[in-house]
Amino acid sequence: MSLDPRFSDEMRDRLPPKHDARWTLGISRRESMDEPVEKATRHLDLAARECVLDEGDEARSLYVILEGAVMLSKLLPDGRRQIIELLGPGDIFGLSTNRLSDVTAETVLPARIVVYDRHTAESSAALQRLVSERMKAQICALHDHAVLLGRKTAVERVATFLMRLVPNRGGAGCAGPLSERRPDQANVRVPLTRQEIADYLGLTLETVSRAFSQLKREGFLVYGRHDEVTIANVCRLCKCTGSH
Amino acid sequence: MSLDPRFSDEMRDRLPPKHDARWTLGISRRESMDEPVEKATRHLDLAARECVLDEGDEARSLYVILEGAVMLSKLLPDGRRQIIELLGPGDIFGLSTNRLSDVTAETVLPARIVVYDRHTAESSAALQRLVSERMKAQICALHDHAVLLGRKTAVERVATFLMRLVPNRGGAGCAGPLSERRPDQANVRVPLTRQEIADYLGLTLETVSRAFSQLKREGFLVYGRHDEVTIANVCRLCKCTGSH
DNA sequence: CGGCTAGTTGAAGACACTCAACGAGCGTGG
DNA sequence: CCACGCTCGTTGAGTGTCTTCAACTAGCCG
Numbered sequence: 001m002s003l004d005p006r007f008s009d010e011m012r013d014r015l016p017p018k019h020d021a022r023w024t025l026g027i028s029r030r031e032s033m034d035e036p037v038e039k040a041t042r043h044l045d046l047a048a049r050e051c052v053l054d055e056g057d058e059a060r061s062l063y064v065i066l067e068g069a070v071m072l073s074k075l076l077p078d079g080r081r082q083i084i085e086l087l088g089p090g091d092i093f094g095l096s097t098n099r100l101s102d103v104t105a106e107t108v109l110p111a112r113i114v115v116y117d118r119h120t121a122e123s124s125a126a127l128q129r130l131v132s133e134r135m136k137a138q139i140c141a142l143h144d145h146a147v148l149l150g151r152k153t154a155v156e157r158v159a160t161f162l163m164r165l166v167p168n169r170g171g172a173g174c175a176g177p178l179s180e181r182r183p184d185q186a187n188v189r190v191p192l193t194r195q196e197i198a199d200y201l202g203l204t205l206e207t208v209s210r211a212f213s214q215l216k217r218e219g220f221l222v223y224g225r226h227d228e229v230t231i232a233n234v235c236r237l238c239k240c241t242g243s244h
Numbered sequence: 245m246s247l248d249p250r251f252s253d254e255m256r257d258r259l260p261p262k263h264d265a266r267w268t269l270g271i272s273r274r275e276s277m278d279e280p281v282e283k284a285t286r287h288l289d290l291a292a293r294e295c296v297l298d299e300g301d302e303a304r305s306l307y308v309i310l311e312g313a314v315m316l317s318k319l320l321p322d323g324r325r326q327i328i329e330l331l332g333p334g335d336i337f338g339l340s341t342n343r344l345s346d347v348t349a350e351t352v353l354p355a356r357i358v359v360y361d362r363h364t365a366e367s368s369a370a371l372q373r374l375v376s377e378r379m380k381a382q383i384c385a386l387h388d389h390a391v392l393l394g395r396k397t398a399v400e401r402v403a404t405f406l407m408r409l410v411p412n413r414g415g416a417g418c419a420g421p422l423s424e425r426r427p428d429q430a431n432v433r434v435p436l437t438r439q440e441i442a443d444y445l446g447l448t449l450e451t452v453s454r455a456f457s458q459l460k461r462e463g464f465l466v467y468g469r470h471d472e473v474t475i476a477n478v479c480r481l482c483k484c485t486g487s488h
Numbered sequence: 489c490g491g492c493t494a495g496t497t498g499a500a501g502a503c504a505c506t507c508a509a510c511g512a513g514c515g516t517g518g
Numbered sequence: 519c520c521a522c523g524c525t526c527g528t529t530g531a532g533t534g535t536c537t538t539c540a541a542c543t544a545g546c547c548g
Contacts, residue, residue, distance in 0.1 A: 072387070074388075074390075074391050076391065076395060076396075076486055076487065077486075077487070077488065078486070080395040080486075081395070082391040082394040082395050084387050084390045084391070085387075095380050095383075096380060096384060097377070097380050097381045097384055102384050102387055102388075128372075128376075131376070132375070132376060132379075135376075135379045135380070135383065136339050136340060136379070138383060139339075139379065139382060139383060139386065140340060140341055140346050142383065142387075142390065143316070143318060143328045143329075143346055143347055143386075144346075145390060146318075146328045146386065146389060146390065146393060147318050147320065147326040147328070149393035149394045150326040150393045150446030151320060151446060152320075199394075201394075202393060202394030242320055242321075242322070242324075243320065243321070
């Protein structure tokens with residue numbers, strides 16, 4: 001039995017291909033989230049690679065991701081792009097100090113999102129708690145990401161990225177290898193293109209590809225079909241992240 | 245008359261050297277902040293380079309900076325350091341999802357800081373508003389910084405850093421050059437060492453030094469005494485940041 | 489004066505980037 | 519059915535930017 005029944009070999013082939021909520025980015029460590037009780041202004045049901053919000057758009061709403069994944073990115077005038085955050089179920093976006101969004105938000109996976117207007121968001125205690133909780137978590141994630149962008153090598157960045165895709169591992173609440181006897185494997189899906197990973201990790205797509213190849217060559221990874229990757233030994237990969 | 249009377253040539257020489265609250269990092273665009281009404285658990289009155297909180301310390305309190313500047317940093321196990329955020333009056337820190345601080349906090353300038361325990365912070369509406377407001381602003385700043393770390397060249401990073409030191413310029417609320425006839429000058433103090441700037445910008449101290457030298461050679465900067473620098477033309481420097 | 493720290497500058501090297509070719513997978517249309 | 523075009527990923531060769539290592543200077547304090 002592998003780490004998580006959701007990702008076991010036996011089940012993998014039986015899973016519907018893309019449109020399954022079980023395939024999240026593994027980032028927020030849950031598959032989906034219950035909808036907050038307040039009446040939402042709107043519900044969004046989006047396919048992958050749909051734009052939710054553009055940098056500079058008016059942003060007077062609170063967006064809560066129920067299912068799927070969203071990426072936030074920023075562009076420099078000459079076209080250089082940085083993907084800032086990858087968000088999953090329970091995460092929020094759309095808030096900003098002034099009334100304009102400072103980032104572009106696009107879906108990475110098919111996503112269900114609820115939208116609350118500013119007034120509803122601010123007058124609901126439950127939503128305020130959610131917002132406060134999630135902002136703290138996002139700030140922590142941004143801190144880690146700053147270390148990655150400022151100080152890590154290409155292979156360390158890619159290893160760190162892959163570790164994020166493994167549920168319940170690598171973070172503060174790392175479960176550790178489940179059993180001594182079983183190989184510490186994990187199957188993950190990488191729903192981002194090399195270009196997107198590169199823009200997230202502050203690299204070029206070629207460098208990302210080379211880092212993947214190197215990890216594969218050295219036995220850390222085995223490519224599956226489509227965008228599936230098997231991490232041969234999660235603990236060993238974790239040692240490549242520079243953080244441990 | 246220069247942009248801001250605090251930074252005019254005429255006044256500069258008369259100012260007391262370091263221990264003046266007027267010399268903030270210019271980051272939060274204000275000199276100091278009124279103390280929130282709630283009764284604080286503690287008051288801290290710190291010199292420069294004092295440690296407030298270590299990565300991994302218990303963090304059950306909310307820290308509010310009234311005056312001065314604080315830097316948040318993280319270390320990798322092999323000693324690589326990334327300075328994550330530079331905070332000024334009005335900014336907060338110490339919050340984290342779990343009960344441990346994810347960053348180290350040290351003063352950059354002499355600082356006055358008030359500390360509220362978790363319970364006080366959570367039960368005061370005024371403090372909650374402050375926290376929410378500041379967290380949003382910090383997330384925006386972290387987004388910008390991710391772009392810098394992921395996508396900007398060394399000179400662009402240093403130029404962006406210098407622009408942050410100029411009050412009311414470069415950001416969303418950039419005032420623009422004040423007058424057509426006057427040179428668009430600004431005098432700033434750079435209270436960080438080259439090593440600290442390097443750790444903030446994801447570079448080495450030599451690269452930072454070379455970028456400063458290049459900007460000086462090309463007439464963007466004139467070195468003053470101590471850690472003072474004159475930006476010959478703020479608008480022109482802003483074009484070196486890659487953001488405009 | 490000597491010792492210390494901070495900053496500058498040069499030379500050589502490493503790591504990631506750029507440019508380019510090529511291959512796999514997939515949908516379209518003849 | 520296969521050819522075709524398209525996107526995405528891989529890999530190689532050469533280049534460039536930033537790093538590393540090292541020497542040297544300026545300022546400060548005892």
